[in-house]
Amino acid sequence: MDTVNQILDLLVKALDYAPFLATMGAFSIIGQVAKEIFTKEKAVKKGKYQWFFWRMRQSLPLHPIAAGVLLGLVDPSHGVGYYALAGLLSVFAFDLVERYTDFDIDLPGDSLPPEGPVEDSK
Numbered sequence: 001m002d003t004v005n006q007i008l009d010l011l012v013k014a015l016d017y018a019p020f021l022a023t024m025g026a027f028s029i030i031g032q033v034a035k036e037i038f039t040k041e042k043a044v045k046k047g048k049y050q051w052f053f054w055r056m057r058q059s060l061p062l063h064p065i066a067a068g069v070l071l072g073l074v075d076p077s078h079g080v081g082y083y084a085l086a087g088l089l090s091v092f093a094f095d096l097v098e099r100y101t102d103f104d105i106d107l108p109g110d111s112l113p114p115e116g117p118v119e120d121s122k
Contacts, residue, residue: 019078020086023071027064027090028097034063064090 038060042053068087072080 023086024090028094
């Protein structure tokens with residue numbers, strides 16, 4: 001019975017870190033999606049918004065830290081540093097997942113309209 005109580009005590013203590021781990025995981029997934037949006041092709045393709053995509057692509061590792069700071073300002077219960085650190089560690093977590101697994105979120109490419117009128121099948 002002592003072992004069960006120790007395990008339960010450990011699980012209860014681990015719940016204290018749940019907001020930190022959830023924030024870190026969410027920022028990692030958002031980073032994967034942002035990497036698919038701010039692609040190298042869009043960053044070098046000449047166009048009206050090329051400068052925006054280039055700057056966003058160059059600063060991708062800073063986005064989770066900045067998002068953590070903003071989240072810390074909105075939710076001051078844990079503080080700015082708490083969420084900024086979660087953002088920083090999400091960069092490392094994202095890198096580890098990307099390096100050692102084949103986990104990847106594929107976003108759909110360009111959506112093309114169907115060719116020609118659609119026939120009714122009656």
